[in-house]
Amino acid sequence: MHSSAVFLIEFGAVILGLGLLGRLAGRLQFSPIPLYLLAGLAFGKGGLLPLGASEEFVAIGAEIGVILLLLMLGLEYTASDLVSNLKTQYPAGLVDAALNALPGAVMALLLGWGPVAAVVLAGVTWISSSGVIAKVLRDLGRLGNRETPVILSILVLEDLAMAVYLPIVTALLAGAGLAAGSATLAVALGVAGLVLFLAVRYGRVISRFVSSDDPEKLLLVVLGLTLLVAGIAQQLQVSAAVGAFLVGIALSGEVAEGAHNLLSPLRDLFAAVFFVFFGLNTDPASIPPVLLPALLLAVVTAGTKIATGYWAAWRAGIPSRGRWRAGGTLVARGEFSIVIAGLAVTAGIEPSLGPLATAYVLILVVLGPLTARGTEPLVSRLTARRTKRRAERPVRAERAERTEGDGGAAPAAEEPRETVADEYDTLGRS
Structure with a gap:
């Protein structure tokens, strides 16, 4: 009886705290993810107020949170959208993977973490945060911009790539051999291909089977099926x-x-629990030693994401300003980076990977909205200054030539030129 009371008190305090943090983030107009992660650090081992009885329940809630995050993401796209994106935007997806996964893999190898951790950290640095980016696009009123379809196409390709990447990571973390890992990947690809085929051919039939006019029944069927x-x-x-x-x-x-519409509140609740759970498994004292690598990785991958967005928008024929906006918008990392790192933390492959991923996401989930707002104005300002300097160079060179031609003497005073005002004054007199 006492343990259940403690559980209710602890879990109730966590949920209430998350609600208050969400309100605070809404007023400050930025993503609540960093606040949720900080709350997990505060409630975890080595934090200010460690949890006890409710930690197991939080773990189950976190797993449901991951499932709902991916379900809601799948609901955003149809199978035909995914197929068309694969056909038209796959070069941008390949460039995105190469530029942004490679820094994570290199960093893991430089830190001596081994090839499995390198594959995991590559995924952490590769995947942008669809949730944060969607919110930024809405807040900035850019949903109708020409570069927005390019941004969404890259996000769709990243999400679709997870259907291949996650089984590989799962097999590697489980210590499966080459044969078992290949079999797991083959099953994953086969299932993904089958589902896409069924969704394209028989999507209406499946939706009709699940459909219900009663919201309660629809919620139960979809959630149970998922x-x-x-x-x-x-x-x-x-x-x-x-x-x-x-x-x-x-x-x-x-x-x-x-x-x-029905699952959005549940998604938000369990996703918040997931971020708290990830923080619970990270000792705050373990973050300072990896803060410098996380900061370096954040700076490098912010640059590679901007380059990815710029190239993809250039390929789509978007003007220069839109290219920079696309690049700056893609910088944010968030939920999927934490999902990938969470798999590694659960498997226990590298103790420092969780803290580094936490610090990395905290940096970029805050920096992402700033780059989305400021990249294009900053580049425009720098370009204007550079253009002004180039325009001033011939004038300076001409003045220098005149000075040298006059033997270093001061240039003679020029005759006063007739200004527009003088011209109007002359016309008025006449």
Whole structure:
């Protein structure tokens, strides 16, 4: 009886605290993710107020949070959207993966963490935060901009790539050999391909089967189906998150819209719990030793994301200002970086990976909205200054030539030129 009372008090305090932090973030107009992570650090081991009885329940809630995050992401896109994006924007996806995954892998190897940690950290630095970026686009009123489809296409390709990447990471973290890892990847690709085929061909039939006019029944069916598929996927050593993502893709039309509206509050609740749980598993004392590598990695990958967005927008024929806006918007990392790092933390492959990922995400989830707002104005200002300096150079050179031609003497006073005002004055007199 006493333990259940302690559990209710602790868990209630966590939820209440998250609500207050969410309000604070809303007033300050930035993502609440860094505040949730800081709350987890405060409630975890080595924090200000460590949790006890409710930690196991928070772990289950965090897993549900990951599943709902990926489900809601899948609901945003249809299978036909994904197929068309693959056909038209795959070069941008390849450039994105090369520029942004490589720094993470190199950093892990330089720190001596080994190849498995290198693959994990590559994913942490590769994937942008769809949630933070979507909010930034809404807040800045850029949803109708010409560069926005390019940004969304890159995000879609990253999310689709997770269906391949997460099974690979899961197999590596489980210590599976080459044969078992290849089998896991083959199963994941086969399931993903099958779901995409069924969604394109029979999406309406699936949606009609799930559809219901009663919101309660729709919520129960969609949530139950998602958890069931996620559990089966995890049993097959395919990521549960991938299973949830594929369920979201398979649903379309009014069903997807209705499920999105019903599940959004649940998603926000359990996603917040997930970020807290990740912070719970990170000792605050372990962050200062990895703060410098995290800061260096954040600076480098902020630059590579800007380059990715600029190149993709240039390829789509977007003017220069839109290219810089696209690049600056893609900088933010968030939920998916933490999801990937969370898999490694649970597997226990490298104790410092969790703290580094936490510090890295904290830096970029704050820096991301700033680069989205400021990259294009900053570049425009620098370009204007450079243009002004170039324009002034011939004038200075001409003055220097005149001075040298006169033997170093001061130039003779020029006759006063007739100004516009003088011209109007002359016309008035006449």
